[in-house]
Amino acid sequence: MARFGGLVASGLQDVTHDPSALDSSGFWAVCADFEGRTVCARFSSVRREEVPAPVPGAWRGPAAGEWATSLDRDAYTAGVRRIREHIAVGEVYQANLCRVLSAPLSEAEPGRADVDALTALLARGNPAPYAGTIRLPDHGVEVATASPELFLRRDGRTVESGPIKGTGRTEGDLLEKDHAENVMIVDLVRNDLGRVCATGSVTVPDLCVVEKHPGLVHLVSTVRGELAEGAGWPELLTAAFPPGSVTGAPKSSALRIIEELERAPRGPYCGAVGWVDADRGTASLAVGIRTFWIDRTGPAPLLRFGTGAGITWGSDPEREWDETELKASRLLAVASGTFEQTGFEQTGRTVS
Numbered sequence: 001m002a003r004f005g006g007l008v009a010s011g012l013q014d015v016t017h018d019p020s021a022l023d024s025s026g027f028w029a030v031c032a033d034f035e036g037r038t039v040c041a042r043f044s045s046v047r048r049e050e051v052p053a054p055v056p057g058a059w060r061g062p063a064a065g066e067w068a069t070s071l072d073r074d075a076y077t078a079g080v081r082r083i084r085e086h087i088a089v090g091e092v093y094q095a096n097l098c099r100v101l102s103a104p105l106s107e108a109e110p111g112r113a114d115v116d117a118l119t120a121l122l123a124r125g126n127p128a129p130y131a132g133t134i135r136l137p138d139h140g141v142e143v144a145t146a147s148p149e150l151f152l153r154r155d156g157r158t159v160e161s162g163p164i165k166g167t168g169r170t171e172g173d174l175l176e177k178d179h180a181e182n183v184m185i186v187d188l189v190r191n192d193l194g195r196v197c198a199t200g201s202v203t204v205p206d207l208c209v210v211e212k213h214p215g216l217v218h219l220v221s222t223v224r225g226e227l228a229e230g231a232g233w234p235e236l237l238t239a240a241f242p243p244g245s246v247t248g249a250p251k252s253s254a255l256r257i258i259e260e261l262e263r264a265p266r267g268p269y270c271g272a273v274g275w276v277d278a279d280r281g282t283a284s285l286a287v288g289i290r291t292f293w294i295d296r297t298g299p300a301p302l303l304r305f306g307t308g309a310g311i312t313w314g315s316d317p318e319r320e321w322d323e324t325e326l327k328a329s330r331l332l333a334v335a336s337g338t339f340e341q342t343g344f345e346q347t348g349r350t351v352s
């Protein structure tokens, strides 16, 4: 099954790794790993249904102390300093440095932990505009996202992206440097979309709008274009994936630096999670941030979650580490099941 906001898809029909299927017919759930593995799953039925209330005990998440990180504070801050060296020699302007947190997943019965039960908790503890779930354990996809970020929306030939860059606890935390970071990524996304859009059609209707999300604020821009004749999903994804906001600029250099510094695959984190309605010509794919996934490839199942930050010349290593903690803390509390008792009032006031 798959769930996106108030839509639920069921009745799995077929699964493919070939994105040209998204130009055919039917309703598809899409999960693309940052590393490029794309799973497209067609469902026979889509209905409107609000996310149900959490069932007590249905999700058993890890306690706060059970999470291990692919980069600890020392390794992460050393990575930030290394990126500043790359910037100093002119190799890159910005690179997004991420770490992946992992914790053992306790299951009453093997194979039974249910990402949709986690989604019910997330919908209340951390509502998000691009929240979604894809549960296809036989195809290696068990993902629950609380993403605030639009990777690609489509309505016919119109395509839109909503890159985020700039994060703070409150609006007052946002600095000039956050605007500069955002504009760099907007330039990159304009360039990405420009490769598959009609000449002159790419515009930036919104630049650096402040959006409030649970526990934090972001700067969000919108880039829009009209797909050129002959360009379909394969061309669009080749031009725009992985998303510019979670790579950096120039994208190819940023990808090399990420490969050098990060120690764990990002998986669906920083990839794309969402749906394509090929019959109506509409789609909404989130950037897979604020995203949990179950990894059953090892001897015991793990719950994973990624967090990261855009690094520029103006970055302070400790502040960037704190930003990764800020992005993770509320969501980890929700997934551990402790959030509603201890965190809701406090964090709710911070955003209002």
Ligand SMILES: C=C(O[C@@H]1C=C(C(=O)O)C=C[C@H]1O)C(=O)O
Pocket (backbone or CB within 6 Å): 096, 098, 149, 164, 165, 166, 167, 218, 245, 246, 289, 290, 306, 307, 308, 309, 310, 311, 327
């Ligand atoms: C990498 C993450 O966030 C990305 C980096 C941001 C920033 O640097 O301000 C904001 C949103 C995302 O594009 C994350 O949330 O894990």
